[in-house]
Amino acid sequence: MRVAVIGAGVIGLSSALCIHEQFHGLVPSLELEVYADHFTPHTTSDGAAGLWQPYLSDHGNLQETLWNKETFDYLLGHLHSPEAKEMGLYLISGYNLFTEPVPDPSWKNIVLGFRNLTPKELELFPGYSYGWFNTAMMLEGRSYLPWLTNRLTQRGVKFFHKKVESFQELFSQGVDVVLNCSGMRAGALQPDPELQPGRGQIIKVLAPWVKHFIITHNLNSGIYNSPYIIPGREFTVLGGIYQHGNWSEENSAKDHNSIWDSCCRLLPPLQKAKIVGEWSGLRPARRSVRLERESFRLGNLQGEVIHNYGHGGFGITIHRGCAMAAARLFGRILQEKQQPGTPPGPRL
């Protein structure tokens, strides 16, 4: 059974790992391959700061909230493991700031120690009159992706540096199941008008005195269009750009100035921070995550595709829940494919 994963960002690699972990023992002929034109450190996941935090509202999409929770709990369980450092995983606390009271988020009971900010804390952030404090986690893509890659390589999963042009291309080579984790470029494999870029730009600075994340919200301009500061292990990420429909991956001077000015106003000590990098990336935005099966039949070519893309600005936050769901879909495909004549395997 040949399974091809398209995409080597956090979604592709974690889906591959879930499937291999769960089915390698059950399907002796399982061959897993990862195809991508970009690998770490050049994927969208590498550019993200890596903070676990969903959007403010799940818009009633309980499924996504459950996947977020599954991811948080999975990561929390790994915090004290010897792997945590290699994974780029650690606890972090911080502030979400608003100019008016807002309802509590869907994730208030998922994170640790969620509470409202006190008046004295709000004094730190002139212009903001309401906010939250909570403890969450960082999972830095630049570490997590290599960790996933190592786990996969140890398991014998093969990697191919190749841009896949179509699902048919893989099916005609004998692939049975394709996992479509192509993120922003899923539209090139199959048109999807719901998938749009949410362009972001970030400035990387050295500000090791910053120990908290600070995320501001402007309910009029929408998510991530308001300054945010996220301290990592080696550098701090300054951001606050979300441009729907903008495909440019070039750094814009106008956005640079907007990020710099607004973040320095938010946290004056940043004025002394040294800039060490800048990056633009495209959040693969969609009204909801596309996580579903699709059967393909073209002449005598047939195959199954499991779509797992459209995670917007919360890919790292939701990745494990989606990877497990993708693995469940794969399990169902296996059940359906059970050949007559062979002894029945364990019920999946």
Added chain:
Amino acid sequence: MASPKVAVVGAGVIGLSTALCIKETCPSCSVTVLSDQFSPNTTSDVAAGMLIPYTYPDTPIHRQKQWFKETFAYLFAISNSAEASEAGIHLVSGWQVFKSTPKEELPFWSDIVLGFRAMSEAELLKFPRHQFGQAFTTLKCDCPPYLLWLQKRLKATGTQMYTRKVADLWELHGEYDIVVNCAGMGAHQLVGDKQLFPVRGQVLKVHAPWVKHFIRDGDGLTYIYPGIHRVTLGGTREEGSWSLTPDTGTTREIFDRCCSLEPSLQGAQYIEVKVGLRPSRHCVRVQREVLSQGGLKLPVVHNYGHGAGGFSVHRGTANEAAHLVGECISALQGSSSRAKL
């Protein structure tokens, strides 16, 4: 007295902050800092500089609270300014955990730090050997940066600083009108205070930039304090020990205790070991005194004996000491105008 000459003995956090307060309240004073050690070789440089008060058994609580409140407010303002990184001052959140619920669940300073509350059950899961905990956000003064920043502020006011070992306060008579004794552990020798005793502390300073929270065991012996570039791991409280030599067995033991609170510290690197002697006293000595010897008088203001709580109360005691210096100046002016009559 046009321009009183004030000597401040000691250049740790107490000496430097006291000198600065004196200059701020009495700009016409000429202030000179004298010390045998300056940063990075003071006791303050070893300390993590966390604003978590130590409770002095014999100082009234309201006074300790006032000192802490003033110190916190002063540093809070700097932490949110463009000077914060140079001054080494930053906010840090974390947890103080207890193996069994303490008698006093709400310490006197709980309403001064930010967001103080009891830890939730879910948060306590991270500390399987601990039953109770407090979460809050406080400030940290990283040294050397904070001391160097104080020195820079002092230089800008025209304050001179000299490396000089003062063996006897009377040495300064004639040269200076008022002496301020911020000699810390040195006061044991300098003024013969037998109530002052060292409490030896050994710490490790490690590179572990993924540690973003402080963790402190309520027994005060084990703590993890993340600074700007290094995390301070501690510690020990050895009463009466004067040894400044690091002990390798103790290093291993501190590391193990901290790893059991925060397992990820196993991956910490570049471990540096330091030792400091907390200048301990049952109450901090912030007091005015006029020394007399053979008809000569020397006004002295003492500000020492801060033990484990120096950073937490430094600005408050510096303010009080500066106020006492003001009283000394008034007394001198009073007696000098009487002398003119």
